[in-house]
Amino acid sequence: xxxxxxxGFSADGWGHDMLRxxxxxxxxxxxxxxxxLIFGCLGAAASFSNAHxxxxxxxxxxxxLRGIPDLLVIYLFYFGSSSVISGIAALFGSQxxxxxxxxxxxxxxxxxxxxxxxxxxxRGAVLALNKGEVEAGRAYGMGPLLLFRRIxxxxxxxxxxPGVGNVWQLVMKExxxxxxxxxVELMRQAQVGAGSTRQPFSFYxxxxxxxxxxxxxxxxxxxxxxARTMRGLRRGI
Amino acid sequence: MPFDLTFLWxxxxxxxxxIPLALELAALSVATGSLLAFGLALMRVSRRWWLDLxxxxxxxxxxxxxxxxxxxxxxxxxxxxPALRHSFLWPVFREAYWCALAALxxxxxxxxxxxxxxxxxxxxxxxxxxxxACGMARILLFRRIxxxxxxxxxxxxxxxxxxxxxxxxxxxxxxxxxxITGIAAKLISESYRPVEVFISAGAIxxxxxxxxxxxxxxxxxxxxxxxxxxxxxxxxxxxxxxxHA
Numbered sequence: 001x002x003x004x005x006x007x008g009f010s011a012d013g014w015g016h017d018m019l020r021x022x023x024x025x026x027x028x029x030x031x032x033x034x035x036x037l038i039f040g041c042l043g044a045a046a047s048f049s050n051a052h053x054x055x056x057x058x059x060x061x062x063x064x065l066r067g068i069p070d071l072l073v074i075y076l077f078y079f080g081s082s083s084v085i086s087g088i089a090a091l092f093g094s095q096x097x098x099x100x101x102x103x104x105x106x107x108x109x110x111x112x113x114x115x116x117x118x119x120x121x122x123r124g125a126v127l128a129l130n131k132g133e134v135e136a137g138r139a140y141g142m143g144p145l146l147l148f149r150r151i152x153x154x155x156x157x158x159x160x161x162p163g164v165g166n167v168w169q170l171v172m173k174e175x176x177x178x179x180x181x182x183x184v185e186l187m188r189q190a191q192v193g194a195g196s197t198r199q200p201f202s203f204y205x206x207x208x209x210x211x212x213x214x215x216x217x218x219x220x221x222x223x224x225x226x227a228r229t230m231r232g233l234r235r236g237i
Numbered sequence: 238m239p240f241d242l243t244f245l246w247x248x249x250x251x252x253x254x255x256i257p258l259a260l261e262l263a264a265l266s267v268a269t270g271s272l273l274a275f276g277l278a279l280m281r282v283s284r285r286w287w288l289d290l291x292x293x294x295x296x297x298x299x300x301x302x303x304x305x306x307x308x309x310x311x312x313x314x315x316x317x318x319p320a321l322r323h324s325f326l327w328p329v330f331r332e333a334y335w336c337a338l339a340a341l342x343x344x345x346x347x348x349x350x351x352x353x354x355x356x357x358x359x360x361x362x363x364x365x366x367x368x369x370a371c372g373m374a375r376i377l378l379f380r381r382i383x384x385x386x387x388x389x390x391x392x393x394x395x396x397x398x399x400x401x402x403x404x405x406x407x408x409x410x411x412x413x414x415x416x417i418t419g420i421a422a423k424l425i426s427e428s429y430r431p432v433e434v435f436i437s438a439g440a441i442x443x444x445x446x447x448x449x450x451x452x453x454x455x456x457x458x459x460x461x462x463x464x465x466x467x468x469x470x471x472x473x474x475x476x477x478x479x480x481h482a
Binding site for chain 1: 297298301302303304305306307309310313314315316317318400404405407408410411418421422425426429430431432435438439442443446447
Protein backbone atom coordinates (compact mmCIF):
# COMPACT_ATOMS: atom_id res chain seq x y z
CA UNK A 1 0.00 0.00 0.00
CA UNK A 2 1.51 3.31 -0.98
CA UNK A 3 1.48 6.41 1.19
CA UNK A 4 -1.63 8.04 -0.29
CA UNK A 5 -3.69 4.90 0.06
CA UNK A 6 -2.46 4.54 3.63
CA UNK A 7 -3.46 8.08 4.63
CA GLY A 8 -6.48 8.13 2.32
CA PHE A 9 -10.16 8.19 3.20
CA SER A 10 -11.11 4.79 1.81
CA ALA A 11 -12.30 1.98 4.08
CA ASP A 12 -8.79 0.83 5.03
CA GLY A 13 -7.18 4.26 4.88
CA TRP A 14 -6.23 6.10 8.06
CA GLY A 15 -7.28 9.58 6.89
CA HIS A 16 -10.43 9.77 9.02
CA ASP A 17 -8.66 8.60 12.17
CA MET A 18 -5.80 11.04 11.73
CA LEU A 19 -8.18 13.95 11.15
CA ARG A 20 -10.32 13.03 14.16
CA UNK A 21 -7.15 12.82 16.27
CA UNK A 22 -6.11 16.24 14.99
CA UNK A 23 -9.45 17.57 16.19
CA UNK A 24 -8.77 15.98 19.59
CA UNK A 25 -5.35 17.62 19.73
CA UNK A 26 -6.85 21.04 19.01
CA UNK A 27 -9.60 20.44 21.59
CA UNK A 28 -7.29 19.37 24.41
CA UNK A 29 -4.82 22.15 23.60
CA UNK A 30 -7.64 24.68 23.58
CA UNK A 31 -8.97 23.59 26.97
CA UNK A 32 -5.44 23.52 28.37
CA UNK A 33 -4.84 27.00 26.98
CA UNK A 34 -8.06 28.30 28.53
CA UNK A 35 -7.16 26.80 31.92
CA UNK A 36 -3.71 28.34 31.56
CA LEU A 37 -5.23 31.74 30.84
CA ILE A 38 -7.23 31.54 34.07
CA PHE A 39 -4.17 30.48 36.08
CA GLY A 40 -2.14 33.18 34.34
CA CYS A 41 -4.66 35.89 35.30
CA LEU A 42 -4.69 34.67 38.90
CA GLY A 43 -0.90 34.46 38.99
CA ALA A 44 -0.42 37.93 37.52
CA ALA A 45 -3.02 39.40 39.88
CA ALA A 46 -1.29 37.73 42.84
CA SER A 47 2.09 39.07 41.72
CA PHE A 48 0.74 42.64 41.89
CA SER A 49 -1.03 42.11 45.20
CA ASN A 50 -0.18 44.08 48.34
CA ALA A 51 -0.10 40.89 50.39
CA HIS A 52 3.43 39.56 50.69
CA UNK A 53 2.27 35.93 50.88
CA UNK A 54 0.37 36.20 47.59
CA UNK A 55 3.36 37.70 45.78
CA UNK A 56 5.56 34.93 47.16
CA UNK A 57 3.07 32.26 46.07
CA UNK A 58 2.98 33.67 42.53
CA UNK A 59 6.78 33.71 42.34
CA UNK A 60 6.99 30.13 43.65
CA UNK A 61 4.36 28.99 41.15
CA UNK A 62 6.12 30.47 38.11
CA UNK A 63 9.62 29.37 39.19
CA UNK A 64 8.59 25.81 39.98
CA LEU A 65 6.47 25.11 36.92
CA ARG A 66 8.88 26.72 34.50
CA GLY A 67 11.75 24.67 35.90
CA ILE A 68 10.11 21.23 36.09
CA PRO A 69 9.55 19.12 32.93
CA ASP A 70 5.93 19.08 31.70
CA LEU A 71 6.04 15.31 31.44
CA LEU A 72 6.49 15.03 35.22
CA VAL A 73 3.53 17.35 35.84
CA ILE A 74 1.37 15.24 33.53
CA TYR A 75 2.41 12.08 35.43
CA LEU A 76 1.61 13.79 38.74
CA PHE A 77 -1.85 14.85 37.63
CA TYR A 78 -2.71 11.54 36.00
CA PHE A 79 -1.40 9.16 38.65
CA GLY A 80 -2.29 11.51 41.48
CA SER A 81 -5.93 11.78 40.51
CA SER A 82 -6.04 8.10 39.55
CA SER A 83 -4.91 7.04 43.02
CA VAL A 84 -7.58 9.27 44.56
CA ILE A 85 -10.22 7.78 42.25
CA SER A 86 -8.95 4.25 42.92
CA GLY A 87 -9.23 4.96 46.63
CA ILE A 88 -12.83 6.10 46.26
CA ALA A 89 -13.61 3.12 44.02
CA ALA A 90 -12.14 0.81 46.67
CA LEU A 91 -14.74 2.11 49.12
CA PHE A 92 -17.37 0.78 46.72
CA GLY A 93 -15.69 -2.60 46.51
CA SER A 94 -13.60 -2.15 43.36
CA GLN A 95 -10.11 -3.62 43.34
CA UNK A 96 -6.99 -2.36 41.63
CA UNK A 97 -6.19 0.65 39.48
CA UNK A 98 -8.89 2.94 38.14
CA UNK A 99 -7.53 5.41 35.61
CA UNK A 100 -8.54 9.08 35.72
CA UNK A 101 -10.07 10.54 32.56
CA UNK A 102 -7.05 11.33 30.36
CA UNK A 103 -8.59 14.31 28.58
CA UNK A 104 -9.46 16.13 31.79
CA UNK A 105 -6.23 15.44 33.70
CA UNK A 106 -4.09 16.10 30.62
CA UNK A 107 -5.76 19.40 29.80
CA UNK A 108 -5.53 20.43 33.45
CA UNK A 109 -1.82 19.52 33.61
CA UNK A 110 -0.80 21.50 30.53
CA UNK A 111 -3.10 24.27 31.72
CA UNK A 112 -1.27 24.57 35.03
CA UNK A 113 2.11 24.46 33.26
CA UNK A 114 1.18 27.06 30.64
CA UNK A 115 -0.38 29.19 33.39
CA UNK A 116 3.15 29.79 34.70
CA UNK A 117 4.27 31.12 31.31
CA UNK A 118 1.05 33.04 30.94
CA UNK A 119 1.63 34.71 34.35
CA UNK A 120 4.92 36.12 33.08
CA UNK A 121 3.35 37.33 29.82
CA UNK A 122 0.40 39.05 31.51
CA ARG A 123 2.63 40.55 34.18
CA GLY A 124 4.87 42.03 31.51
CA ALA A 125 1.85 43.45 29.67
CA VAL A 126 0.54 45.20 32.79
CA LEU A 127 4.02 46.55 33.55
CA ALA A 128 4.16 47.97 30.00
CA LEU A 129 1.17 50.21 30.72
CA ASN A 130 1.71 53.91 31.00
CA LYS A 131 1.64 54.66 34.70
CA GLY A 132 0.20 58.11 34.09
CA GLU A 133 -2.96 56.62 32.60
CA VAL A 134 -3.63 54.56 35.71
CA GLU A 135 -3.02 57.59 37.90
CA ALA A 136 -5.29 59.70 35.72
CA GLY A 137 -8.00 57.05 36.01
CA ARG A 138 -7.67 57.12 39.79
CA ALA A 139 -7.75 60.90 39.78
CA TYR A 140 -11.10 60.71 37.98
CA GLY A 141 -12.38 58.71 40.92
CA MET A 142 -12.51 55.32 39.20
CA GLY A 143 -12.80 52.36 41.53
CA PRO A 144 -10.37 49.46 41.08
CA LEU A 145 -12.86 47.39 39.05
CA LEU A 146 -13.79 50.20 36.69
CA LEU A 147 -10.14 51.15 36.35
CA PHE A 148 -9.28 47.57 35.46
CA ARG A 149 -12.10 47.27 32.93
CA ARG A 150 -11.66 50.61 31.18
CA ILE A 151 -7.95 51.41 31.43
CA UNK A 152 -5.87 48.34 32.28
CA UNK A 153 -7.58 45.48 30.45
CA UNK A 154 -7.96 47.01 26.95
CA UNK A 155 -4.34 48.13 26.83
CA UNK A 156 -2.73 45.18 28.60
CA UNK A 157 -4.58 42.81 26.27
CA UNK A 158 -2.96 44.56 23.34
CA UNK A 159 0.55 44.29 24.79
CA UNK A 160 -0.01 40.70 25.87
CA UNK A 161 -1.20 39.38 22.52
CA PRO A 162 2.21 38.44 21.01
CA GLY A 163 3.24 36.62 24.20
CA VAL A 164 -0.14 34.90 24.48
CA GLY A 165 0.31 33.69 20.91
CA ASN A 166 3.65 32.17 21.86
CA VAL A 167 2.08 30.40 24.84
CA TRP A 168 -0.63 28.96 22.56
CA GLN A 169 2.02 27.53 20.24
CA LEU A 170 3.81 26.01 23.25
CA VAL A 171 0.58 24.45 24.56
CA MET A 172 -0.13 23.06 21.11
CA LYS A 173 3.20 21.26 21.07
CA GLU A 174 3.02 20.19 24.73
CA UNK A 175 -0.34 18.55 24.08
CA UNK A 176 1.59 15.77 22.30
CA UNK A 177 2.86 14.70 25.73
CA UNK A 178 -0.68 13.80 26.80
CA UNK A 179 -0.32 10.75 24.55
CA UNK A 180 1.74 9.12 27.33
CA UNK A 181 -1.37 8.82 29.52
CA UNK A 182 -3.38 7.27 26.72
CA UNK A 183 -5.51 10.07 25.28
CA VAL A 184 -6.00 9.32 21.57
CA GLU A 185 -4.84 12.62 20.15
CA LEU A 186 -2.66 13.04 17.09
CA MET A 187 0.49 11.58 18.60
CA ARG A 188 -1.26 8.56 20.11
CA GLN A 189 -3.19 7.92 16.89
CA ALA A 190 0.09 7.94 14.97
CA GLN A 191 1.46 5.38 17.45
CA VAL A 192 -1.58 3.18 16.96
CA GLY A 193 -1.32 3.42 13.18
CA ALA A 194 2.41 2.84 13.21
CA GLY A 195 1.95 -0.23 15.38
CA SER A 196 -0.73 -1.88 13.31
CA THR A 197 0.70 -1.16 9.83
CA ARG A 198 4.42 -1.26 10.63
CA GLN A 199 4.92 1.99 8.78
CA PRO A 200 6.05 4.26 11.63
CA PHE A 201 7.80 6.81 9.44
CA SER A 202 4.69 7.49 7.35
CA PHE A 203 2.55 7.97 10.43
CA TYR A 204 4.91 10.13 12.48
CA UNK A 205 5.76 12.28 9.47
CA UNK A 206 2.05 12.78 8.78
CA UNK A 207 1.53 13.74 12.43
CA UNK A 208 4.44 16.19 12.16
CA UNK A 209 2.89 17.69 9.03
CA UNK A 210 -0.47 18.11 10.74
CA UNK A 211 1.14 19.76 13.78
CA UNK A 212 3.00 22.07 11.42
CA UNK A 213 -0.26 22.95 9.72
CA UNK A 214 -1.93 23.84 13.03
CA UNK A 215 0.99 25.90 14.33
CA UNK A 216 1.33 27.68 10.98
CA UNK A 217 -2.39 28.47 10.71
CA UNK A 218 -2.67 29.67 14.31
CA UNK A 219 0.51 31.71 13.89
CA UNK A 220 -1.08 33.51 10.94
CA UNK A 221 -4.29 34.04 12.93
CA UNK A 222 -2.36 35.62 15.80
CA UNK A 223 -0.46 37.80 13.34
CA UNK A 224 -3.75 39.12 11.92
CA UNK A 225 -5.15 39.69 15.40
CA UNK A 226 -2.00 41.56 16.37
CA ALA A 227 -2.22 43.78 13.30
CA ARG A 228 -5.84 44.51 14.21
CA THR A 229 -5.23 45.44 17.84
CA MET A 230 -2.30 47.62 16.85
CA ARG A 231 -4.28 49.63 14.28
CA GLY A 232 -4.49 53.30 15.05
CA LEU A 233 -1.42 53.08 17.25
CA ARG A 234 1.67 55.09 16.45
CA ARG A 235 4.79 52.98 16.44
CA GLY A 236 8.19 54.27 17.52
CA ILE A 237 10.08 51.71 15.48
CA MET B 238 -1.93 7.02 52.20
CA PRO B 239 0.10 9.04 54.71
CA PHE B 240 2.95 11.23 53.56
CA ASP B 241 6.09 9.19 54.14
CA LEU B 242 9.42 10.95 54.74
CA THR B 243 11.52 7.77 54.55
CA PHE B 244 9.98 6.94 51.20
CA LEU B 245 10.61 10.50 50.03
CA TRP B 246 14.28 10.19 50.94
CA UNK B 247 14.66 6.77 49.28
CA UNK B 248 13.02 8.11 46.13
CA UNK B 249 15.30 11.12 46.12
CA UNK B 250 18.39 8.93 46.40
CA UNK B 251 17.34 6.59 43.60
CA UNK B 252 16.49 9.55 41.36
CA UNK B 253 19.96 11.01 41.93
CA UNK B 254 21.41 8.18 39.85
CA UNK B 255 19.58 9.57 36.80
CA ILE B 256 21.32 12.94 36.96
CA PRO B 257 24.54 12.02 35.09
CA LEU B 258 22.62 10.67 32.10
CA ALA B 259 20.28 13.68 31.99
CA LEU B 260 23.19 16.12 32.21
CA GLU B 261 25.15 14.19 29.60
CA LEU B 262 22.21 14.30 27.16
CA ALA B 263 21.70 18.00 27.80
CA ALA B 264 25.37 18.93 27.50
CA LEU B 265 26.08 16.89 24.36
CA SER B 266 22.92 18.00 22.59
CA VAL B 267 23.52 21.66 23.47
CA ALA B 268 27.13 21.39 22.28
CA THR B 269 26.37 19.77 18.91
CA GLY B 270 23.16 21.76 18.54
CA SER B 271 25.01 25.05 19.00
CA LEU B 272 27.47 24.20 16.22
CA LEU B 273 24.60 23.42 13.89
CA ALA B 274 22.77 26.54 15.05
CA PHE B 275 25.78 28.70 14.29
CA GLY B 276 25.82 27.44 10.72
CA LEU B 277 22.06 28.01 10.40
CA ALA B 278 22.33 31.54 11.83
CA LEU B 279 25.07 32.37 9.32
CA MET B 280 22.89 31.03 6.51
CA ARG B 281 20.01 33.21 7.75
CA VAL B 282 22.04 36.42 7.74
CA SER B 283 23.96 35.60 4.53
CA ARG B 284 21.63 37.62 2.25
CA ARG B 285 21.78 34.78 -0.28
CA TRP B 286 18.34 33.32 -0.83
CA TRP B 287 19.61 29.83 -1.60
CA LEU B 288 21.28 29.73 1.82
CA ASP B 289 18.58 31.62 3.68
CA LEU B 290 15.64 29.58 2.41
CA UNK B 291 16.78 26.09 3.52
CA UNK B 292 17.73 27.45 6.96
CA UNK B 293 14.37 29.18 7.23
CA UNK B 294 12.55 25.96 6.33
CA UNK B 295 14.60 23.91 8.80
CA UNK B 296 13.81 26.34 11.63
CA UNK B 297 10.12 26.46 10.67
CA UNK B 298 9.80 22.67 10.63
CA UNK B 299 11.63 22.00 13.90
CA UNK B 300 10.00 24.84 15.83
CA UNK B 301 6.53 24.05 14.51
CA UNK B 302 6.38 20.40 15.59
CA UNK B 303 6.54 18.82 19.05
CA UNK B 304 9.90 17.45 20.16
CA UNK B 305 8.17 14.14 20.94
CA UNK B 306 7.26 13.69 17.25
CA UNK B 307 10.85 14.41 16.26
CA UNK B 308 12.15 11.82 18.72
CA UNK B 309 9.66 9.21 17.46
CA UNK B 310 10.43 9.90 13.80
CA UNK B 311 14.11 9.25 14.42
CA UNK B 312 13.80 6.32 16.83
CA UNK B 313 10.76 4.44 15.49
CA UNK B 314 10.26 6.02 12.06
CA UNK B 315 13.65 5.45 10.47
CA UNK B 316 13.40 1.69 11.00
CA UNK B 317 10.76 1.65 8.24
CA UNK B 318 13.53 1.86 5.64
CA PRO B 319 15.24 -1.48 4.97
CA ALA B 320 18.10 0.36 3.28
CA LEU B 321 18.96 2.05 6.57
CA ARG B 322 18.42 -1.10 8.60
CA HIS B 323 21.04 -2.87 6.50
CA SER B 324 23.50 0.00 6.37
CA PHE B 325 26.50 0.65 8.59
CA LEU B 326 24.50 3.43 10.31
CA TRP B 327 22.00 1.01 11.84
CA PRO B 328 24.01 0.29 15.03
CA VAL B 329 23.75 4.04 15.73
CA PHE B 330 20.06 4.51 14.94
CA ARG B 331 19.09 1.33 16.74
CA GLU B 332 20.23 2.79 20.06
CA ALA B 333 17.67 4.91 21.89
CA TYR B 334 20.49 6.99 23.36
CA TRP B 335 21.83 8.20 20.03
CA CYS B 336 18.35 8.80 18.66
CA ALA B 337 17.40 10.92 21.66
CA LEU B 338 20.65 12.82 21.39
CA ALA B 339 20.14 13.45 17.66
CA ALA B 340 16.56 14.64 18.13
CA LEU B 341 17.48 16.94 21.03
CA UNK B 342 20.43 18.41 19.12
CA UNK B 343 18.46 18.98 15.89
CA UNK B 344 15.64 20.54 17.91
CA UNK B 345 17.76 22.94 19.95
CA UNK B 346 19.66 23.93 16.81
CA UNK B 347 16.48 25.41 15.33
CA UNK B 348 15.68 27.48 18.43
CA UNK B 349 19.29 28.51 19.06
CA UNK B 350 19.78 29.59 15.44
CA UNK B 351 17.13 32.29 15.85
CA UNK B 352 18.67 33.42 19.15
CA UNK B 353 22.10 33.63 17.51
CA UNK B 354 20.67 35.48 14.52
CA UNK B 355 19.22 38.05 16.92
CA UNK B 356 22.66 38.40 18.51
CA UNK B 357 24.40 38.82 15.16
CA UNK B 358 21.89 41.43 14.02
CA UNK B 359 22.30 43.39 17.26
CA UNK B 360 25.89 44.37 16.44
CA UNK B 361 25.69 48.06 15.45
CA UNK B 362 26.30 48.69 11.73
CA UNK B 363 28.64 51.56 12.60
CA UNK B 364 31.07 49.23 14.32
CA UNK B 365 31.26 46.93 11.33
CA UNK B 366 31.81 49.91 9.03
CA UNK B 367 34.53 51.22 11.35
CA UNK B 368 36.27 47.84 11.35
CA UNK B 369 36.12 47.71 7.56
CA ALA B 370 37.52 51.24 7.40
CA CYS B 371 40.40 50.05 9.59
CA GLY B 372 41.09 47.49 6.89
CA MET B 373 39.95 44.35 8.72
CA ALA B 374 39.38 41.36 6.48
CA ARG B 375 36.12 39.44 6.81
CA ILE B 376 37.36 36.68 9.11
CA LEU B 377 39.21 39.04 11.41
CA LEU B 378 36.20 41.37 11.52
CA PHE B 379 34.02 38.45 12.38
CA ARG B 380 36.33 37.17 15.09
CA ARG B 381 37.18 40.45 16.75
CA ILE B 382 34.09 42.62 16.33
CA UNK B 383 30.98 40.59 15.57
CA UNK B 384 31.29 37.33 17.53
CA UNK B 385 32.31 38.78 20.91
CA UNK B 386 29.48 41.30 20.93
CA UNK B 387 26.88 38.96 19.47
CA UNK B 388 27.80 36.30 22.06
CA UNK B 389 27.13 38.40 25.09
CA UNK B 390 24.03 39.94 23.54
CA UNK B 391 22.43 36.54 23.04
CA UNK B 392 23.42 35.04 26.41
CA UNK B 393 20.13 35.70 28.30
CA UNK B 394 18.07 34.13 25.51
CA UNK B 395 20.48 31.27 25.16
CA UNK B 396 20.45 30.50 28.87
CA UNK B 397 16.65 30.09 28.61
CA UNK B 398 17.16 27.66 25.76
CA UNK B 399 19.68 25.59 27.74
CA UNK B 400 17.24 25.42 30.68
CA UNK B 401 14.56 24.24 28.25
CA UNK B 402 16.95 21.56 27.04
CA UNK B 403 17.58 20.32 30.59
CA UNK B 404 13.79 19.98 30.89
CA UNK B 405 13.52 18.40 27.44
CA UNK B 406 15.88 15.54 28.30
CA UNK B 407 12.88 14.18 30.23
CA UNK B 408 11.32 13.21 26.88
CA UNK B 409 14.13 10.71 26.34
CA UNK B 410 12.34 8.61 28.95
CA UNK B 411 9.57 7.94 26.40
CA UNK B 412 12.03 5.88 24.34
CA UNK B 413 13.19 3.74 27.27
CA UNK B 414 16.06 5.91 28.53
CA UNK B 415 16.32 5.78 32.30
CA UNK B 416 17.27 9.33 33.17
CA ILE B 417 15.57 11.22 36.01
CA THR B 418 12.03 11.18 34.58
CA GLY B 419 12.44 7.58 33.38
CA ILE B 420 13.30 6.45 36.89
CA ALA B 421 10.51 8.63 38.30
CA ALA B 422 7.92 7.03 36.01
CA LYS B 423 9.12 3.57 37.04
CA LEU B 424 8.94 4.48 40.74
CA ILE B 425 5.42 5.89 40.32
CA SER B 426 4.13 2.76 38.61
CA GLU B 427 5.75 0.56 41.28
CA SER B 428 4.67 2.50 44.34
CA TYR B 429 1.55 4.43 43.25
CA ARG B 430 2.89 7.41 45.17
CA PRO B 431 3.06 10.13 42.53
CA VAL B 432 3.23 13.05 44.95
CA GLU B 433 6.43 12.00 46.73
CA VAL B 434 8.13 11.04 43.46
CA PHE B 435 7.09 14.30 41.84
CA ILE B 436 8.44 16.36 44.74
CA SER B 437 11.82 14.60 44.64
CA ALA B 438 12.20 14.75 40.85
CA GLY B 439 10.93 18.31 40.72
CA ALA B 440 13.45 19.39 43.36
CA ILE B 441 16.27 17.82 41.34
CA UNK B 442 15.26 19.53 38.08
CA UNK B 443 14.77 22.86 39.83
CA UNK B 444 18.24 22.70 41.39
CA UNK B 445 19.84 21.72 38.07
CA UNK B 446 18.14 24.61 36.30
CA UNK B 447 19.05 26.98 39.09
CA UNK B 448 22.71 26.03 38.68
CA UNK B 449 22.51 26.48 34.89
CA UNK B 450 20.93 29.92 35.31
CA UNK B 451 23.62 31.00 37.80
CA UNK B 452 26.40 29.76 35.52
CA UNK B 453 25.05 31.81 32.63
CA UNK B 454 24.65 34.86 34.85
CA UNK B 455 28.29 34.43 35.86
CA UNK B 456 29.37 34.10 32.23
CA UNK B 457 27.42 37.20 31.31
CA UNK B 458 29.00 39.11 34.16
CA UNK B 459 32.50 38.08 33.09
CA UNK B 460 31.88 39.01 29.43
CA UNK B 461 30.58 42.54 30.15
CA UNK B 462 33.47 44.39 31.82
CA UNK B 463 32.13 47.82 30.86
CA UNK B 464 28.70 47.03 32.22
CA UNK B 465 30.23 46.13 35.58
CA UNK B 466 32.06 49.44 35.60
CA UNK B 467 28.89 51.31 34.61
CA UNK B 468 26.89 49.69 37.35
CA UNK B 469 29.50 50.78 39.84
CA UNK B 470 29.40 54.31 38.44
CA UNK B 471 25.62 54.47 38.36
CA UNK B 472 25.59 53.31 41.99
CA UNK B 473 27.93 56.15 42.89
CA UNK B 474 25.78 58.61 40.96
CA UNK B 475 22.69 57.34 42.77
CA UNK B 476 24.39 57.73 46.15
CA UNK B 477 25.36 61.30 45.25
CA UNK B 478 21.79 61.99 44.18
CA UNK B 479 20.56 60.75 47.53
CA UNK B 480 22.98 63.00 49.33
CA HIS B 481 21.84 66.05 47.36
CA ALA B 482 18.21 65.25 47.97
